[in-house]
Amino acid sequence: MDDMNPADIQGDMQEHTLNLYECGPRKVYTVDREIPFPEGKLIVSLTDTKGIITHANRAFVEMSGYEEDELIGQEHSILRHPDMPAAAFKGLWDDLAAGKKWHGYVKNLRKDGAYYWVYATVVANVRQGKVVGYTSVRRKPSRKKINECITLYKELKDAE
Amino acid sequence: MPNNRKYNLTVSPDFKPDRIAGWYIFNTWLQKKTGLDIHLELYDNFEEQRSAIRNQQIDLIYANPFDTAMLVRELDFKALVKPADKADEAVIVCCEDNPANCIEDLREGCRIIATDDPDINMIGMRMIEPADLDDSNTTTTQVANYVVLAKRLISGDADIGFFLKEAYDDLTNITKRRLKVLVTSQISVIYHSVLAAPSLADQYESLSQALLNINTDAKGPGVLDALGIKGFEAMSEEDAEFMIDLMETLRD
Numbered sequence: 001m002d003d004m005n006p007a008d009i010q011g012d013m014q015e016h017t018l019n020l021y022e023c024g025p026r027k028v029y030t031v032d033r034e035i036p037f038p039e040g041k042l043i044v045s046l047t048d049t050k051g052i053i054t055h056a057n058r059a060f061v062e063m064s065g066y067e068e069d070e071l072i073g074q075e076h077s078i079l080r081h082p083d084m085p086a087a088a089f090k091g092l093w094d095d096l097a098a099g100k101k102w103h104g105y106v107k108n109l110r111k112d113g114a115y116y117w118v119y120a121t122v123v124a125n126v127r128q129g130k131v132v133g134y135t136s137v138r139r140k141p142s143r144k145k146i147n148e149c150i151t152l153y154k155e156l157k158d159a160e
Numbered sequence: 161m162p163n164n165r166k167y168n169l170t171v172s173p174d175f176k177p178d179r180i181a182g183w184y185i186f187n188t189w190l191q192k193k194t195g196l197d198i199h200l201e202l203y204d205n206f207e208e209q210r211s212a213i214r215n216q217q218i219d220l221i222y223a224n225p226f227d228t229a230m231l232v233r234e235l236d237f238k239a240l241v242k243p244a245d246k247a248d249e250a251v252i253v254c255c256e257d258n259p260a261n262c263i264e265d266l267r268e269g270c271r272i273i274a275t276d277d278p279d280i281n282m283i284g285m286r287m288i289e290p291a292d293l294d295d296s297n298t299t300t301t302q303v304a305n306y307v308v309l310a311k312r313l314i315s316g317d318a319d320i321g322f323f324l325k326e327a328y329d330d331l332t333n334i335t336k337r338r339l340k341v342l343v344t345s346q347i348s349v350i351y352h353s354v355l356a357a358p359s360l361a362d363q364y365e366s367l368s369q370a371l372l373n374i375n376t377d378a379k380g381p382g383v384l385d386a387l388g389i390k391g392f393e394a395m396s397e398e399d400a401e402f403m404i405d406l407m408e409t410l411r412d
Binding site for chain 2: 038039044103119123
């Protein structure tokens with residue numbers, strides 16, 4: 001996956017290098033600016049079984065800061081924020097492979113380096129008995145839960 | 161090809177009471193267009209309707225999206241069409257003098273009033289999550305319809321109400337002036353649909369074509385007007401599966 005472009009970042013930025021599963025290292029830039037979740041909306045995306053984005057709804061495009069054609073064909077980890085510990089995604093693939101739903105609070109990284117928090121739910125798309133992809137729906141989380149995750153995820157990151 | 165069987169059509173019980181005549185007009189029109197003998201059976205509530213569906217008493221249904229998973233995945237119904245430009249959206253409303261101005265202003269113990277409309281209630285429960293509210297720290301009173309819901313809300317019997325947006329928009333201006341919208345969903349991809357049972361398998365194509373071409377039929381526009389629908393759009397198997405997966409993410 002391509003590195004983020006510093007020219008896209010607005011404000012004082014920090015540079016990080018992520019080691020993304022199956023994508024290798026990616027240089028990302030962050031700024032300390034939260035974008036509020038849009039009221040009443042759901043962020044919806046579909047991926048294939050390898051996590052490649054095949055559909056992004058309008059709310060996803062707007063919140064990510066990318067154009068739709070920049071998202072389609074990319075790994076979902078294009079949104080991975082360096083503050084997210086690997087342990088936060090623990091169980092995601094195991095749960096999905098077992099036909100279970102996965103829920104989690106996630107801090108997502110935008111193209112402009114800002115971030116937004118979501119409560120994400122992922123389900124497998126089962127067609128004729130086979131998993132053909134995944135639907136991810138993100139909704140607005142409570143501030144209390146976000147604050148709990150900020151503390152927990154920092155502890156988990158420090159322990160990595 | 162028409163046959164001599166009798167079929168049962170039913171409609172999601174969340175339709176507006178003033179559309180009852182419209183569904184009878186629709187059924188008469190559909191019988192003429194397809195040559196099928198179709199009986200319209202309306203149910204007072206979702207539980208009665210689900211029981212009839214499970215007892216294989218229903219062949220054709222204008223289904224609530226909440227029931228689409230059961231109909232398609234468990235009972236092998238086929239999605240035929242969906243109404244054009246008519247997604248189900250939910251509105252959370254409080255009384256005009258309630259100090260709350262957004263969902264985050266709501267507190268534990270919040271009293272909810274709702275109908276038995278399952279998709280709207282599910283969306284409503286998801287939209288109060290930003291205030292850390294759920295089944296465990298709220299109470300819900302169920303009422304028969306949205307007009308009663310508005311009256312009870314204004315009377316102070318509840319803190320918030322879950323409305324189908326279309327039903328809220330249809331309230332009188334006098335009623336709406338006494339209410340305050342806290343949030344409106346903008347999901348766009350949850351909608352009712354016409355589904356046919358395997359008993360109609362040899363009629364899927366003729367039913368779909370009749371409904372898709374309703375706008376060009378001489379009596380079609382009058383039927384649509386009676387239903388409050390602009391027309392029908394094709395709904396593929398994958399369209400139905402996409403909505404079912406999305407609804408699944410919202411169940412908890």
